[in-house]
Amino acid sequence: MFAVDIHTHSRFFHWSPGEPTWFDPLGLTLATLCARLRGLDGIAVTNHDYTYSADRRFPTIPGVEVTTTRGHLLIVGPNPPSRTEPGELTPHEAVEIAHENDCAAIVAHPFRNSDLRHVDAAFDAVELNGKNTEHVEQTRELAAEMDVPLTGGSDAHYPIEVGRAYTLVDADELTPKAVADAIRDGRIEPVVRLNRLEKHLDRLYTRFHASKGYGDGFTANLVEK
Incomplete structure (x- = not known):
């Protein structure tokens, strides 16, 4: 069993959307350091597009957060698309690309800036998001309705956020394919682990997202969170 944060980012902010920046190497180094300190076995790096x-x-697992x-x-998996155009792919198209490349397709933060929970696509899992823990019970109910497993991901943009939520992966080895297969087979379990400071930050995230209008609906041209 491996503890993997399935949703992390290697930079703080979203300048130059859809392409690497000079900060990515440093961001990834800091993220993996914090992951070690929190006792994780690996992280998936899922930058926007x-x-x-x-x-x-x-260990780092390749991934991408597609703005459908x-x-x-x-x-997430062995061969995610290297770049996607924000708002260009439909959910069905993005899921098809994932499966063609032996990857898992996971609905991210389903109750924040998203309508994916209303889409009838072959999603492999739904995420318990570390920045919106007030949605835990809703998300569990949603996963049961969709008949898919739950992953856990911190959605960390700052290294100290890594490990707020993570996924226990039942696999023999920690490889991109093994992780994707475990997600698709349901051999996973989400964990949300917030300390006192993180619980306070979670409330601030919720207020910030609400002030930006990142609620139940999807803002089509939104790239950042």
């Missing part, structure tokens, strides 16, 4: 990976002693026409979809 582009993949970024680099050789690290700490209806919300954000995580594609």
Whole structure:
């Protein structure tokens, strides 16, 4: 069993959307350091509409957070698309790309800036998002209705956020394909682990997202969260 944060980012902000920046190497280094400190076995790096990976002693799983026409979809596994155009792919198209490349397709933060929960696509899982823990019970109910398993991901943009939520992955080895297969087979369990400071930050995230209008509906041209 491996503890993997399925939703992390290698930069703080969203300048130059859809392409790597000079900050990514440093961001990934800091994220993997914090993951080690929190006792994780690996992280998936899921930047907005582009993949970024680099050789690290700490295991990193390739991924991308695709801005579909209806919300954000995580594609995690051995060969996610290297770049996607925000708002161009439909959820069905994004899921098809994921499956063609032996990846898992995960509905990200389903109750924040997303309509994916209303889409009848072959999603592999739904995410318990570390920045919106007030949605935990709703998300569990949604996963049961959709008959898919739950992943856990911190949605960390700042390294100290890594590990707020993560996924226990039942696999023999920690490889991109093994992680994707475990998600698609339901051999996973989400964990949300917030300390006192993180609980306070979670309330601030909720207020911030509400002030930006990132509620139940999807803002079509939104790239950042």
